[in-house]
Amino acid sequence: MSMALSARAWTVTISSSAGRPVLTCSACPQSFVAVGADGVVQVRRHLAGHLVESRLPAYLRTCQCREKACVWHGRQGPCSGPLRLLLIRADRGLTWHLADACAACAAAIPCAATVPEPPQDAAVRHVRAPSGEAVADLTCEPVEWVEAL
Numbered sequence: 001m002s003m004a005l006s007a008r009a010w011t012v013t014i015s016s017s018a019g020r021p022v023l024t025c026s027a028c029p030q031s032f033v034a035v036g037a038d039g040v041v042q043v044r045r046h047l048a049g050h051l052v053e054s055r056l057p058a059y060l061r062t063c064q065c066r067e068k069a070c071v072w073h074g075r076q077g078p079c080s081g082p083l084r085l086l087l088i089r090a091d092r093g094l095t096w097h098l099a100d101a102c103a104a105c106a107a108a109i110p111c112a113a114t115v116p117e118p119p120q121d122a123a124v125r126h127v128r129a130p131s132g133e134a135v136a137d138l139t140c141e142p143v144e145w146v147e148a149l
């Protein structure tokens, strides 16, 4: 997960396999089946887990929208304003991004919500799939903060 050390931007897409939601994450080596909750809840928890784990200091954060050539919005303009932590819903809810973005980009991105930073003492609990294979879920504590995403 070296990507998580250099920038705060993660993307999870939801597809389905045999009627079960399958999540594919930009920072994880393999897809996994969402268990125990609906797909969108799993996506939020998963993104929150990466965020809590990243610990990227504030002075190293940059506008991740600009890093991706502003593909998340149509109108192009210079970055400006303070960075925000954005949760972005795309593809009618099948793709979710959690990323740092400047105020100007944030205002231009459709379906983007500013979300709070995780509490300093947040911890990540790794939950293993019943098969014991891949990491099935990254559940962040406290739950209240995850639900705020």
Ligand SMILES: [Zn+2]
Pocket (backbone or CB within 6 Å): 025, 026, 027, 028, 046, 050
């Ligand atoms: Zn992931």
Ligand SMILES: [Zn+2]
Pocket (backbone or CB within 6 Å): 065, 066, 069, 070, 071, 073, 105
């Ligand atoms: Zn942008």
Ligand SMILES: [Zn+2]
Pocket (backbone or CB within 6 Å): 063, 065, 066, 078, 079, 080, 101, 102, 103, 104, 105, 106
């Ligand atoms: Zn920007």
